[in-house]
Amino acid sequence: MTDKLTDFQGVNVINGFKWPPLVHDDTPDNIHNFEVREDDIFVLSYPKSGTHWTLEIVGNIVCEGNKDKVNENYRSNPPGPIEFSDNYKKLNSFLTEKPRVMMTHARVDVLPKQIFEGKGKVVFMIRNPKDNLVSYWNFLKEYQYLEEYEEWDSCFEASLKADMLYGNWFDFNLPYYENHRNKKNFLFLTYEEMKIDHKGCVIRICDFLSRPLSEEQVDKVVENTTFSNMKASNLVSFFQEKEDIGKRKYTLFRKGIVGDWKTRFTVAQNGRFDAIYNHRMEGGTALAKRIIFEI
Template identity: 30%
Template structure:
């Protein structure tokens, strides 16, 4: 009983629930309330993702495009992290820190349209929002390994086996930042709005130069073919891993693991795969949203 109590307390310390969605402790309720009045600038670029679906990869691509276009001299490591975050060693929440950043700002968030600032959920004028999505099986496996690495770094024992994590957290939607399907479908409803660009992790892996070219065009940055190839090469997984591994930020150093499509096969049982296939069918059928799993 003592062991169960300690484990429960640790879980409570790690996440809390606001309006039915679980959040890590560094996303406080005050930070979430502040989203309603967060001011969006006309030249803001926002990267929206569910956790572990390509956030830092897309940030690196965007940053290198802006740099090549002469619109920033900052590196991706100079960027403020997720809009809704505040880590224990930081005196101010990120949404406050972002107010002091020079334009154009690149803003990252894991929030849903219902919880994101109105200027992101309903962008106006020249605001650009890039939504990155990844197939749910690889997303689940990537998050599971990320959580294990973070707990190990903090000197904590893993509090989930893969089966527990999948069956108790990911599949039923009892997951940090909410249900995977609710999150992506909330943003997918914006697909006809020209302020939004939707990217899939699997398409980026298949043809990275094409993805770079698409993002550059969306951001209205003119680049020649040589520049696009240079950026794509710099943003391959091996080069990105080196960048992240040497980041000055602790959480970025554990972000990159394999960066492949289909790694879910190393973890999923046949039954788990069947259950998630069924959920995909239930949630995605008729939405026009499909994913490649290998």
């Protein structure tokens, strides 16, 4: 009988922190010292927070809603987070006349330090932690990193600990939001805000990036980045082809709804999570005012 553990990829533990296996031992330091250009745009989030959706919106804004330009300018970008493999090295060779649009799940002490000096711009996406966890679990069980992430109950338990892959939701998001939400080169949006007012959030991103678009162009960006259009587009096949690691392919766009956590959380788990959430977000935490669990 085959040992089940041989099916799992494992993780890379660097300085006590769990990263996916594609992150090399020297990558966190190299990312922190990454040379940032003034026109760089980083899409930053905890995994499964609407990262690819936001990345697609930003790419469409830069290309004024022109699909052909998006394909030409950004489908050649290294897919996946800049911390994967040697993506950050490849990005150094990109032409200077085109703004680099990059995604990352780097925690606050790993993010390029020049960003905190005001270089580049960061579009930071946050998703309510319950939906985020359900989406993350579906991702993790497909990628098969660790056995403890395979079943919902064990993944739920793991998500509450500091040594979760990429850390837990609170440890990742709170330091960013509490310390950098008023920085001029950071824009914080929530997944739920984008679901409620897709066009309004597109305009907010345009304003933040100082890239004004006409009404027609804004509408085109919105149309190109609806959930149904992205799921049907070549974006899905592109990322699945490029991120086929060890012959495992994951679902880039699954449901894209708010409130899916109700299909997975038990009453006991929900009560336990609420208690932890209330404790971690107490004391007038500004982020708590923006988190909603259903619309």
